[in-house]
Amino acid sequence: MGRFFINTKFICSICGNVDSAYVGYKNGQPYCRRCIMFRGQEASNNYVITEKADYQLAYKLSDDQKRLSAKLLRNYLKGIDSLVHAVCGSGKTEICLEVIAHCINNGLRVGFAVPRKDVVLELTYHFKNIFKNNKVIAVYGGNSNRLEGDLIVLTTHQLYRYNQYFDLLIMDEIDAFPYRGNTILEAFFYRSIKKNFVLMTATPTPKLIKQFKQPSRDILELYSRFHQHPLPVPNIICGNLLYLNYKLVSETSRLLRQFKPILIFVPTIDLSKKVYRFLSIFFSHGNYINSKSEQRQMIIKRFRSKKYRYLVTTAVLERGVTIRDLQVIVYLSDHSIYDAHSLIQIAGRVGRKKDAPGGEVIFLAKHKNQETQRAIKEINAANQKL
Ligand SMILES: [Zn+2]
Incomplete structure (x- = not known):
């Protein structure tokens, strides 16, 4: 045998x-043996959607967003897979709402996959606010007891639990670690799809574009941000740690004098506390936040309402926080946890409000490394297309 x-x-x-x-x-x-660590309970086919998706947005979509939103739905109805090429801050999550609502209202299964758990949590929170009547569930490592709902937000690692399952699977940040270049996760992605998919990225590779140049597929481009203003190009300041610490204080001081809220990104949990303690010697009304902070939502709320003037944060706030007039400093932007993609996401925090599109992004780095330079190159390229 x-x-x-x-x-x-x-x-x-x-x-x-x-x-x-x-x-x-x-x-x-x-x-x-290649996929042996991906074993566990799989989603059953028994779940029935009972509530209609009745969503309301607190803001209006731009004309570009409306056009692409309708196009995504049309493509889906025709059985066409879509690639959405969108710059950061162009509101690509919003353009999916219509097709998601269509699926929920027709009892079809929808998933929204992203590589990282933090983003799953933020998106789940965001979708729960939009689809108030529906069961929006989050599935990620350590949180996989419930696998079914009206809208399933999950990490790409959990896709193995869904076999030929999704009538519509949307995947964002396909160029982010750990999905990028991971053939097992890619296999799980295709295995989980029953009908159609939508891929979203700010930086499609030539290979991916080529894959979408065929009759059953379509590329949609969303270049402009909500308000047609370019993404801020980061200003890099290089030097040794002593110099960077001095610049951290002087730049924070300069921005605070303009009464602008500042997010200071740091690469590790440990540093979030240390950098905050250091800054608090000079500036009152600040705080720090990381994935272990218990009162995360309350700290963010206080920062929003200007009770805090500055907030030191790890990558937990890389996406999803929209604050008027926000300025950003990335401390040690050449640290290995940041790649071009995450640096672009961070830069995309700035200038998201229509009436306050300007803002500064400052990178404090020991060296101008490759990822930092790639991020700046891609921001410049995206701005050229506006
Ligand atoms: Zn295998």
């Missing part, structure tokens, strides 16, 4: 692996 299997080409039904180097044998039966 064993020989029979060895001579037969093995194809993993879960991840599509055919490489015999990743095939193990147990009692003469082959099994895949």
Whole structure:
């Protein structure tokens, strides 16, 4: 029996692996070692959507957003997969609402996948506020007891729990770690789709664009931000740690004198506390926040209402926070946790309000590394298309 299997080409039904180097044998039966850590309960097909999606937005979509929103729905109805090429801050989540609502209202299964857990949490919060009648659930490592709902927001790592499941699967940040270049996650993505998908990215590769140049696929471009203003180009300040600390204080002081709220991004949880303690020697009315902060929502609320003038944060606030007149400092922007993609996301925090589109983004770095330079190059390229 064993020989029979060895001579037969093995194809993993879960991840599509055919490489015999990743095939193990147990009692003469082959099994895949490539995707072995992705095992667990899978979603059943019993869930029934009962509530209609009745969503209301507190703001109006731009003409571009309305046009693309209608196009996404049209594509879906025709069975066409879409690639949305959108710059940061152009409101690409909003353009999906119409097609999501269509699916929920027709009892179809919708998923929204992103690579990182933090983003799952933020999106879930955001969607719960929009689809108030519906069951919006978050699925990520450590939170996978409930796998079904009207709208499932999940990490790409959890897609293996859904086999031929989604009538519509939307995936954002396809160029972010850990999805980018990960063939197992990519296999799970395609395996989870029953009908159609939408991919969203600010930086599509030529390969991806080529994949979408075929009749059953379509590329939608959303270049302008809500208000047609360019993304702020970060200003990089380089030097040794002593100099960077001095600049951190002097730049914070300068921005505070303009009465503008400041977010100071730091690469680690440990640094969020340390940098805040350091700044609090000079400036009152600040705080710090990280993924372990228990009162995260309250701290954000206080920052919004200007009770705090500045907030030191880890990447937890990389997306999703929109505050008028916000200015951003990235402390140690050349740290390895940041890639071009996350730096662009951070820069995209600034100038998101229509009546206050300006703002500064300051990178404090020991060196001008490749990712920092790529981020600036891509921001400039996106601004050229406005
Ligand atoms: Zn496998």
